[in-house]
Amino acid sequence: MADSDIAAALADEVRAAAEAGRGLQIVGSGSKGFLGRSGAEIALAVGGHCGIVHYEPVELVLTARAGTPLAEIEAALAEHGQMLPFEPPHFGPDATLGGTLATNLSGPRRPFAGAARDFVLGTRVVNGRGEVLRFGGEVMKNVAGYDVSRLMAGSHGTLGVLLEASLKVLPRPQVEMTLRQEFAPAEAIRQLNLWAAQPLPLSAGAYDGEHVYVRLSGTETGVLAAHRRIGGEAVADGKAYWRRLREHEHAFFDHPGPLWRFSVAPTAAPIELPGHWLVDWAGAQRWYSGDAEPGAVRQAAARAGGHATLWRGEVDAPRYTPLAPALLALHRRVKAALDPFGIFNPGHPLYPQA
Structure with missing residues (x-):
């Protein structure tokens, strides 16, 4: 069947x-379904x-349909020595572009390159009236005003059906070079932030409770100079380390029980909180596996300048931190404009109050 x-x-x-007044649950490959269904x-x-619609390596722009597998996109980019800058996790072999953007998921490169939404130039979507709309374009100069395209990133399909991006x-x-050094927890956080504030070619930073791992990316001269400056032992297969971390195949994620994702101030x-911790994004993303009460978890996240999301496990608490009243009111206005009949992923745990 043709694209049109x-x-x-x-x-x-x-x-x-x-x-008919009936809700729709938007389903791609299902690789991100564990984050909440309507x-x-x-x-x-x-x-x-699915399928890549347009790719201009010289212009550094790619347009693909939402059902296109991430693996297909990454393979096409690799042929030209290019990549998706936000290093998205797949969480399954069939992960698609649409699911990645709907959840706005980004990997270890996130604090140094930007989030998935930062690289969205334009989208084509179906709104709640069944109208096919286009927002943005294929060049940065076309992205002006109220950026609906980037609004789709992280909306979990509650605002429209993404056709292409x-x-x-x-x-x-x-x-690229991955380095490892041993630090105590407080010193690890301090050191990651210190390095991030310097003109170093950092592209990832993590801490497993014993060792700090950092990745240097750039020219050979720049990477070697940075290594001499910050020290540390070179990890033989750094690429595999960051892939395991990104895809939650690191040994940390084998801990049983609830898993929480903290998004907090990197400093x-x-x-x-009692349990196990893993630090990513040079301190801004922290994974917690433990039995602390949900209220204590969310209070701790707030004190650290952020919020906590229940990533895995059954607890008596909302998966996502409830929106503040002002943000909830804004969401309702945007939702009403794009999905006036409330048919897209109704009751999704991201916005249970809406």
Whole structure:
């Protein structure tokens, strides 16, 4: 079926659901489904809407349909020595571009390169009236005003059906090196922030409770100079280390029980909750596996300048930190403009109050 036919069919399904007042659960490959599903009775399958539409290596721009596998996109970029700058986790072999943008997931490179939404130039979506709309474009100068395209990143499919997206891509670094040094927790946080504030070619920073790992990316001269400056032991297979961390295949994620994701100020001191900790994003993202009460978890995250999300496990608490009243009111206005009949992923745990 041609691209235009698939898009038209999806728009028809949305219009029919809107007229019937029935909710739609937008489903791609399902690789990100563990982050929360809606209570909608109808599944809108979008995984078949796939393929790279346009790729200009010289312009560093790629446009692909939402159902395109991330592996296909990354392979096409690799042929030209390029990459997705935000290093997205897959969490499964069939991960798609649409699911990645819907959840705004980014990997270890996030604090040094930017989040997934930062590289979205334009999108084509179906709104809650079944209208196919285009926002943004394929160059940065076209991204002006109220940026609806980037609003789609992290919306978990609650604002519209993503048909395709245009992304800014970047060249792969010539050389990468991963270094390891032993530090106590407080000193590890301090050192990661100290290095991040210096003109060093950092592209990742993590701490497992014993060792700090940092990745240097750039020219051979720049990487070797940075190594001499900060010291540390070179890790033989650094690429595999960061892949395991990104895909939650690191040994830390084998701990049983609830798993929480903390998004906090990178300079926040080690958080005092009993259990196991892993630091990523040079201190800004912290993973906690333990039996602390949900209220204590969220209070600790707030004291550290951020919030906590229940990533895995069954506890008597919302998966996501409830929105503040002002933010909830803003969300409701945006939701009403793009999905006036409330049919997209109704009851999704990201916005249970909406």
